[in-house]
Amino acid sequence: MIFNQHFEYLLKKHQLKRTEQRLRVLSLLSGKKVATSQPDLESVIGDVDRVTLYRILSAFEEKGIIHKVFDLNGTANYALCSDNCDEHDHHDEHLHFNCTSCKNVYCLDELDMPPIVLPAGFKLEKLSFSATGLCPKCINKES
Amino acid sequence: MIFNQHFEYLLKKHQLKRTEQRLRVLSLLSGKKVATSQPDLESVIGDVDRVTLYRILSAFEEKGIIHKVFDLNGTANYALCSDNCDEHDHHDEHLHFNCTSCKNVYCLDELDMPPIVLPAGFKLEKLSFSATGLCPKCINKES
DNA sequence: TTAAGTGCAAAATCTTTGCAAATGT
């Protein structure tokens, strides 16, 4: 869990006004170790207009505060970026694990990603890895 | 380019009727080495209803004839599976390369994917790798 | 005070569903 103070710093840093709605989004995202979809956010965030949520998420993404990752159904899920992201330089090259049972998307930052060599002629900018399977919680439920 | 005869075999194999519309989809997909989005298909396929296209694509995906991969914008792109796919066992664990300029999605089957070790507790079912950057065609255009 | 942000209504997209007519086997 990250402090409110840090959220305010984040907003100021990116010249975004400190609003109740934005703080709630940041607080919700920081509370989860998994990426959260727009509909999920909407259902728990309470009294924030759907359109506002869209706009907050896309503003945050542009500024590099959060990153977007698509799950198995192609719906966007959002997670806080590590601190050293900005609009020009996203670092979300960790593995995203999609649980087929609970549908959660885990950001596994701690894993080292292997180097990938592309065929000649391709210029690599960004790599992303994603895995599908069962998360620890759902494995336990099954057995 | 694959032969029409092969498409008919594919359809029969999966108990799908040999229709003009389905053959056209197969032929278009086989003609490209890149995955194609639903809107792109729609624009070149000619006189096939949008709804029919949706249904064809989802039927093909269920049967394991094509696989779906999401591009940078979260829109679904489709590509023919290698021959040994079926509904229970998809093999599309190759790297997908997304060109930021022409938006094409390349299926780079020939690359070996490195093994990934997940944290304890996660059960891996499927891995997928995707890369972003410039494809050979677009690099040449730039310089 | 004033530029940015929010909420509401409405438009524009995208995707799915129901059903009658057409088509493949």
Add this chain to the structure above:
DNA sequence: ACATTTGCAAAGATTTTGCACTTAA
């Protein structure tokens, strides 16, 4: 002939846009 598949119309869902009101700085 009969089950599938298609096209059209219409419903649902998702996302975007415009604009007046509100709010943080």
